[in-house]
Amino acid sequence: MNCCENKHTNIDAEQLARFAKAMGHPTRLEILCFLASMDSCYFGDINNELPIAKATVSQHLKELKEAGLIQGEIETPKVKYCINRANWEKAKTYFAEFFDTMSETKVCCK
Amino acid sequence: MNCCENKHTNIDAEQLARFAKAMGHPTRLEILCFLASMDSCYFGDINNELPIAKATVSQHLKELKEAGLIQGEIETPKVKYCINRANWEKAKTYFAEFFDTMSETKVCCK
DNA sequence: TTTGTTGTTCGCAAAATTACGAACAATATT
DNA sequence: AATATTGTTCGTAATTTTGCGAACAACAAA
Numbered sequence: 001m002n003c004c005e006n007k008h009t010n011i012d013a014e015q016l017a018r019f020a021k022a023m024g025h026p027t028r029l030e031i032l033c034f035l036a037s038m039d040s041c042y043f044g045d046i047n048n049e050l051p052i053a054k055a056t057v058s059q060h061l062k063e064l065k066e067a068g069l070i071q072g073e074i075e076t077p078k079v080k081y082c083i084n085r086a087n088w089e090k091a092k093t094y095f096a097e098f099f100d101t102m103s104e105t106k107v108c109c110k
Numbered sequence: 111m112n113c114c115e116n117k118h119t120n121i122d123a124e125q126l127a128r129f130a131k132a133m134g135h136p137t138r139l140e141i142l143c144f145l146a147s148m149d150s151c152y153f154g155d156i157n158n159e160l161p162i163a164k165a166t167v168s169q170h171l172k173e174l175k176e177a178g179l180i181q182g183e184i185e186t187p188k189v190k191y192c193i194n195r196a197n198w199e200k201a202k203t204y205f206a207e208f209f210d211t212m213s214e215t216k217v218c219c220k
Numbered sequence: 221t222t223t224g225t226t227g228t229t230c231g232c233a234a235a236a237t238t239a240c241g242a243a244c245a246a247t248a249t250t
Numbered sequence: 251a252a253t254a255t256t257g258t259t260c261g262t263a264a265t266t267t268t269g270c271g272a273a274c275a276a277c278a279a280a
Contacts, residue, residue, distance in 0.1 A: 017139045024131030025238085029123055036211040043257055056239050058258055077247055077256045083212055092209035099202035101146040102193055135268085153227055166269050168228055173267095187226045187277055 011094050015068075019091045022067035027052065028060050032083070035070060040082035042075075121204050129201045132177035137162065138170050142193070145180060150192035152185075 023029055031046055047057045061081060064070045068087040073080045133139055141156055157167045171191060174180045178197040183190045 013139055013143065014136060017134055017136045020130045020139070021134030024127055024134040026124060026127045027238095029127045029130070033123065033208075033211065036208075044255095047257090052238095053240050054257070055241075055259080059238080062258090074246095074257095079257060085212070088209065088212050092206075095205040095209065096202075098143075098146075099198065099205065101143065102195070102198050137268095154225095157227090162268095163270050164227070165229080165271075169268080172228085184227095184276095189227060 011097050015090075016094045016098060018067050019069065019094065022064055022069055025060070027056075028064055031057075031060060031064060032069060035081060035083050036088075040080050042078040042080055043072075044078065046081065121207050125200075126204045126208060128177050129179065129197075129204065132174055132179055135170070137166075138174055141167075141170060141174060142179060145191060145193050146198075150190050152188040152190055154188065156191065 023032065027050065030050065034046060034049060035041070043054075043058070043061070046061070047054050050057055061070065061072065065072055068084055069091065070081055071084045073082075133142065137160065140160065144156060144159060145151065153164075153168070153171070156171070157164050160167055171180065171182065175182055178194055179201065180191055181194045183192075
């Protein structure tokens, strides 16, 4: 069933699922919100905002990085994190197109 | 850190995370794509499209229903599923607003 | 009443996720 | 060289997720 892939849109369903999965945890969503509200910040700033162990924060950041939604940069002795803007736009587009597949007014479960 | 909640937007971060989590599995995303491409269909139709056991399909449908993205209706002896349009629109709006928090052109990790 | 159809639920196993403290690495400071 | 700062990685435990077959429920048909 390749209904997402074979549309006129360019949605990569696997990538969309990866984006969604990364966003699917409250802590990671918080981190994304936090980062999206500023240019960039250090690990410590993010860690300060969250009531969990730094090891766990680091792990969530790693997952967000692997999903492509953020990026990290060493700025010794700190690590600067920020939104990965290119992929952010891609995700924005993917989600928008995904939800638009329902936009035509169909009657549903009437 | 309530950066999503205290914006001018009306994003409910927990609900957004629930939507995202439900979409974060390839099979569930496929099901959503499939349902979004039609008015409604029966369990058997969905099951036919997927290479997994019906028990697993049923479980994924249950999760999508609990997340609010789809709805099911008994039409004896079949079960008719379809997109939950109200929540679909809500999800669409939430994701769009979420990704728009980055829309202002900020320089990021230059 | 037996049989068939359609899906859900149960019980279980395997795998993945989440969270933590401790140890570590890299670098700067004393 | 010893110490301090900043984060990552490791090892582990607890929980959740995923997937399956078998059993079941509800109903229609023979």
